[in-house]
Amino acid sequence: MTDTTTPRAGRVNAIGLAQTDYKGLPSTLCQGCGHNSIANQIVQVAYELNVRPAEMLKLSGIGCSSKSPAYFLGQSFGFNGLHGRMPSLATGALMGNHTMRAIAVSGDGDSASIGLGQFKHVLRRNVRMVYIVENNGVYGLTKGQFSATADEGQELKYAGTNEFPPIDICMEAILAGCGFVARSFSGDAQQVRELMKAALSHGGTAVLDIISPCVAFNNADTSTKSYHYGKEHEIPLHGIGFVPSEEEIEIEAYDPGELRVVEMHDGSWVKLRKLEADYDPTDRMGAMHRLQWAQENQELITGLVYYDGSRPSLAESSRLGDTPLNALDESRVRPGREALAGLMDGLM
Amino acid sequence: MSTGLIEGQALANPDGAAADLIINDFSIVVATANGTGSQTSNLAILRALFKMGIPVNGKNIFPSNIQGLPTWYHIRASRDGYTARRHTSEILVAFNQATVIQDIQALPPGGICIYNGDWRSIPQRDDITYYAVPVNEFVRAADLKEKKLRDYIANMVYVGALAYLLEIPLEKLDEALMFLFRGKRRTVDSNMGVVRAAYEWSAANLAQDHPYRVAPMNETEGQIMMTGNEAAALGAVFGGVTFAAWYPITPSTSVIDALNDYLGQLRRDPATGEATYAVVQAEDELSAIGMVIGAGYAGARAMTATSGPGISLMAEFVGLGYFAEVPAVIWDIQRVGPSTGLPTRTSQGDILFTYYLGHGDTKNVILLPSSLRECFDFGYMAFDLADTLQTPVFVLSDLDLGMNNWMSEPFAYPAEPLKRGKVLTAEDVADRGFARYKDIDGDGIAYRTLPGNEHPLAAYFARGTGHNDAAVYSERPDDWKNNMARLARKFDTARLLVPGPVIDEPEGAQIGIIAYGTTRPAIDEARDRLTADGLVTSYMRLRALPINDEVEAFIARHDHVYVVELNRDGQMHTLLSSELPELATRLESLALLDGMPLTARWVVEAITAVEEDRPRRRSANGRGRRGATELDLSGNGSMSPGNDMPRGDSGLTDMGHDGHNREVIVEEME
Structure with missing residues (x-):
């Protein structure tokens, strides 16, 4: 197991949990797999944000990526579902208990091929969850076929040449109406953590498209999904910092030419230190344009690509109350005798 | 054509007043084109007879089409209380020129034919009685510009003519229309205006040269009338449904329509709009059942309604539900398959498919409602069974039961509280520990916890992959074998819990x-x-x-x-x-x-x-x-509507639809 986050003994967070309390089982993925690094960042983020394990739900589909929820948050409920069908499972589970937060882990095969329909529709519905796509451009468990996010013209030893254009997770997410779209690189642990914290604060579906190299089948230096390429070519759109809602943020002190601050659904803040001077993540068309440019020029742009916190979540538009559906008692879900009698009278 | 069995027997009037009258024992078939609004007229006749105390059943034999193809509505009045379909109908309302030749052929000797007198010709038979009604006269009198409304008026004309010929009291038709239009007096009045005009014209111009009459009975006193799909939805509401996800497909769509209707009335705070349920229209049946399994895992009472093609798409998730042991309720309103089949016709063709649905060794619990009452009862019992057994439960209704109007005794309020099955609270976990798939009681049913349970040992990772008692991934042969043996044991427990024959x-x-x-x-x-x-x-x-x-x-x-x-x-x-x-x-x-x-x-x-x-x-x-x-069998097998129609232009052999067939069949109520 790759473990970069061994904490010092005895340290606990504000709710009295040690970082080890957020761990899962040892990973069975390959040594050096990008997915392990992401799992470790989830552990650290949950620890730092004082997440109660009981309020977090883990969801996944099928594939290497989808195994990883077993490797973090071992005290949280989880459901490892079907290939490409995690979004519907998540939608149901999170409507069953809409007071929970959720981290869903999928891959490029799971979300861009077999599950592309469900991926798009869960974003339309805006189910509140962090939707991580661990994107490596290749099928690992079946040993090296191209996925739908592989670069056009790319060559792989087993699969030959990829003749087809890639599906861009972030562009698809924006088109589907997603209000939080980010791209990162598993080799940039600090950025992954900050984006994940911001994503957990979002009120709807937050998509994290994390380039997560497959060391076994797609890590040649020429691949845009490789470690080498990521390290050499990552272009952060901004430096990103997350400020939890408990902490004061002094907006006035910042020069708007250098820093953008975005208030999240739960009152926390995301600070974006500008690297690309003109980049505005609240400009939908601008974001699409930048992604298109990046794809054409094989640029690995990272950061919060698009943000719009205005759309209601599915639970909100369904007008659910404070008590989750799974905790309503009989008196609230079974109408009384007089209601049935009244209906029967009306049908006579 | 009649075999002499069951049908077409002339029975003496119980009063003995007029010889050879046939009272409350015949069938009416109304032949119209789909989408002309005839459904309101037909339901008005049906409910008027019901309100007269006569046992009735209505069956809509309709095409997979929004407008134009032939539709037959069968109404059977039976003083003996029989509600099955009959091969023959003695009374024909011939309002569809495209099918009139075959419709008249199908009439038994002594039958009557009410038809649009504006047609130039109609096939002649000397053993039936004809009644021509000048439909256009009434339509012109109504002075309507829209074709749809003209069709609609035309259909109210046959209601008036039938009312005179069969002696259906106009006040019963008024009551029936008040029911159908939910008490909207003005709408009812404008409809009744046409009915009355046609009635009066018929009284002045038609002779009752036929034996068929209705007469008040008291056989429907205290009974209700509705469709099976509505009863199913109502049962679900009284079963405490909290989540439904679905994709539109005939003939199941009206389950969810009714569910939305009842839930809106009964489970939403009128002041704040806050709901104790959610109904989500999914992008397909894969997603619908995925949401239901997700919600069932979370502890919601979750259901979907679909038909054969939807079940095909749900196979994958049903297998997961069986293996990960997640409660779910799936209403299959069966239609004719294989494939797209006959989307608007009835069958019992999904028995084996649903029983074994899922790859590997899978067996599912199935309820088989036969009546409105059972649609309601199984509507709530299905949730109790799904929760108790922690498995998907199918309810196999069909188009005939689901979409047609049936009589029933009123439904009885559920006798027992909701059965939520073996669910552990945080305190339970603290007291006794927790292993998700351990068979503690020997009945194959393990204990489960629901997401949100605060105990640190309450969480488990549900999965469709091999697992041990503690829900941890396992490829050990013994773990696999023991788990599957437990699931078989659980299925044996189900034998004792489901309604017996x-x-x-x-x-x-x-x-x-x-x-x-x-x-x-x-x-x-x-x-x-x-x-x-x-x-x-x-x-x-x-x-x-x-x-x-x-x-x-x-x-x-x-x-x-x-x-x-x-x-x-x-x-x-x-x-x-x-x-x-x-x-x-x-x-x-x-x-x-x-x-x-x-x-x-x-x-x-x-x-x-x-x-x-x-x-x-x-x-x-x-x-x-x-x-x-x-x-x-001996006899003419062609008595089903449409059988005698020429191949290709009947609308029955070539539906001309888009091959997808998920359209909602529109019922023009207003």
């Missing part, structure tokens, strides 16, 4: 009949007829799968048992033969699939034919014949 075993019964679902009215009627003919029958009506010991014992008590069902291959016969191989030779399949609701006549003729043939066949080959079909 309903058995009627009179003295002197010579043969047995097994049936299920909406063949019930035809079987009931057929048994009366067979008894009258000297063949007393026992009857076991299955209400659920898996079967229990009572089923085995019933078969064992009879040498010869007919399994009657609406599919080609005799699916229940196959299933029973496979579950009870030592009794299989006693079972004889009587299976029919032509898309139409079963008639008593078919049952009587099929059983009679085999019974007459049986001694000879026995000596010939020593074993029962499989799968008697309508082809084996």
Whole structure:
């Protein structure tokens, strides 16, 4: 197991949990797999944000990526579902208990091929969850076929040449109406953590498209999904910092030419230190344009690509109350005798 | 054309006043084009008869089409309370020129034909009575610009004419329209204006030269009338449904329409709009069942409603639900398959598919409602069973039960509180620990926790992959074998929990009949007829799968048992033969699939034919014949609507639809 986050003994967070309390089982993925690094960042983020394990739900589909929820948050409920069908499972589970937060882990095969329909529709519905796509451009468990996010013209030893254009997770997410779209690189642990914290604060579906190299089948230096390429070519759109809602943020002190601050659904803040001077993540068309440019020029742009916190979540538009559906008692879900009698009278 | 069996018998008026009148014992068929608003007219007649106290049933034989193709609405009035479809209807309302030739051909001698007098010609028969009604006159009088409204008015014209000819009191039609238009007086008045005008014109111009009359009875006092899909939705509401996800598909769509309607009335705070439920229209059935399984895992009472093609798409998730042990309720309103099949016709063709749905070794619990009452009862019981057994539960209704209007005694309020099954709270986990798939009680049903449970040991990772007692991934052969053995044990527990069969075993019964679902009215009627003919029958009506010991014992008590069902291959016969191989030779399949609701006549003729043939066949080959079909029977098999129509232009052999067939069939109510 790759473990970069061994904490010092005895340290606990504000709710009295040690970082080890957020761990899962040892990973069975390959040594050096990008997915392990992401799992470790989830552990650290949950620890730092004082997440109660009981309020977090883990969801996944099928594939290497989808195994990883077993490797973090071992005290949280989880459901490892079907290939490409995690979004519907998540939608149901999170409507069953809409007071929970959720981290869903999928891959490029799971979300861009077999599950592309469900991926798009869960974003339309805006189910509140962090939707991580661990994107490596290749099928690992079946040993090296191209996925739908592989670069056009790319060559792989087993699969030959990829003749087809890639599906861009972030562009698809924006088109589907997603209000939080980010791209990162598993080799940039600090950025992954900050984006994940911001994503957990979002009120709807937050998509994290994390380039997560497959060391076994797609890590040649020429691949845009490789470690080498990521390290050499990552272009952060901004430096990103997350400020939890408990902490004061002094907006006035910042020069708007250098820093953008975005208030999240739960009152926390995301600070974006500008690297690309003109980049505005609240400009939908601008974001699409930048992604298109990046794809054409094989640029690995990272950061919060698009943000719009205005759309209601599915639970909100369904007008659910404070008590989750799974905790309503009989008196609230079974109408009384007089209601049935009244209906029967009306049908006579 | 009449066989003399059951149908077309002239019965004396009970009052003895007029000889040869046939009172409250005939069928009406209304032939119109789809999408012309005839449904309101037909339902008005149906409900008016119901309000007169006459037992009635209405069946809509409609095309997969929004507008233009032929539709037949059958109304059977039966003073004896029979509600099965009849082969023949004595009274024809011929309002569709495209089908009029065949419609008139299908009338029995002595029948009557009410038709649009504006047509230039109509096929003539000298053994039926014609009534021409000048429809255009009424339409012109109404002075309407829109074609749709003109069609609509035309349909109210036949209501008025029928009311005069059959003696349906106008105030009963008024009451019926008040029901259909939910008390909107003005709408009712404008409709009644046309009905009354047509009634008065008929009184002045038509002679009642026919024997068919209605007369008030008190057989429907205290009864309700609605569709099976509405009853199913109501049952779900009283079962505490909290989540539904679905994708539109005929004939199940009205389950969710009704669910939304009732939930909106009963489960939403009128002041704040806050809801204690959510209904999500999914992008397909894969997603619909995925949401239901997700919600069931979370502890919601989750359901979906679909039909055969939707079940095909749900196979994957049902297997997950079975294996990860997640409660879910799936209403399958069966239509005719394979493939897109006949989307607007009825069948019992999904028995084997749903029973075994899921790859690997999967078996599912199935409820088989036969009436409105059972749609309601199973509507809430399905949730109790799903929660108790922690598994997907199917409820197999069909188009006939689901979309047609039936009478019923009012539904009884559930006698017991909601059964949520073995769910551990945080305190329970603290007291006794937790291993998700451990069979503590020996019944194969393990304990579960719900997401949100605060105990640190309460969480588990549900999965479709191999797992041990603690829900941890495992490829150990013993873990796999033991888990699957426990699931089989759980299925045996289900045998004891599902509703058992309903058995009627009179003295002197010579043969047995097994049936299920909406063949019930035809079987009931057929048994009366067979008894009258000297063949007393026992009857076991299955209400659920898996079967229990009572089923085995019933078969064992009879040498010869007919399994009657609406599919080609005799699916229940196959299933029973496979579950009870030592009794299989006693079972004889009587299976029919032509898309139409079963008639008593078919049952009587099929059983009679085999019974007459049986001694000879026995000596010939020593074993029962499989799968008697309508082809084996004497008589004209073409009595189902549309059968006599030329191939290709009937709208029945070539629907011309888009091949996707998920459209909602529009009922023009206003």
